[in-house]
Amino acid sequence: MATGCLHKCFPLHLPPLLEIKEVIETAMKPQYKELSVEVCDCPDLTQMPWDMACGGLGGDTATFHFGGVPYLLPVPDKSKVYDMQEIINITGVKNPFVIGPGAASREQVGINSELIANLRVGEVPVNKSRASKIEAGNCKLEMYPSTKTGPIADLFVSEGTPGPVLKIHAKQRLGK
Incomplete structure (x- = not known):
């Protein structure tokens, strides 16, 4: 990692x-x-139809881009695994709420898949993130309990x- x-x-x-x-x-x-x-x-935003890990988008904010396309093409670099919690600590935002797209960790899902980050890290963690993958020709959406990402992610961080x-x-x- x-x-x-x-x-x-x-x-x-x-x-x-x-x-x-x-x-x-x-x-x-x-x-x-x-x-x-x-x-x-x-x-x-904790209510339907959003079902987010926090109620709002306010407070201190930051955006993150980490990893990148060179780690995806021509072949995904399986060694590129990042921990959102570790990276987000750089912001200094207390109990950060994190949303955004990325690559899910192959360690967690088993194959290349998409990450839909939706979590609060910190004192009272809440993880409602999901991973989307193709299985038997169909798209499968499942809960993603990890804070690890694969080789690319673009995240918005706020106090929620x-x-x-x-x-x-x-x-x-x-x-x-």
Whole structure:
């Protein structure tokens, strides 16, 4: 497993949510017959249909990209196994909530598969992550109890607290 990973941290500009709303609305409006973009309170994401490990997306945040396509092609590098909990400790976020896509660990699933990360690590861990794999020609979705990933992942980390979010409703795409 990759431990003591080399990493770089970059501070990113975080524009106000209203500014992001206006940019998204302006860019999407010509592409949809119906469009609404609004800033609202985040619903409780622990409830259906979301079933997330935390109730919100707020608090301190960070994004992570680790591993990469060179570890997947031309043949997956089976030695590239990362532990999300170890990597996320770099942020200093207390009890971090982690969501995002990646490769599941072959050690856990047995074959190349997709990871849908949805977990809280820290004092009271909750893991609702899933792995998707092809089995007998069909897609199989199963719970993924591990914090290990395969050779690539893109993760969003937050404290999982309530706060404002963007609600986007788009219907009937007009563009190509």
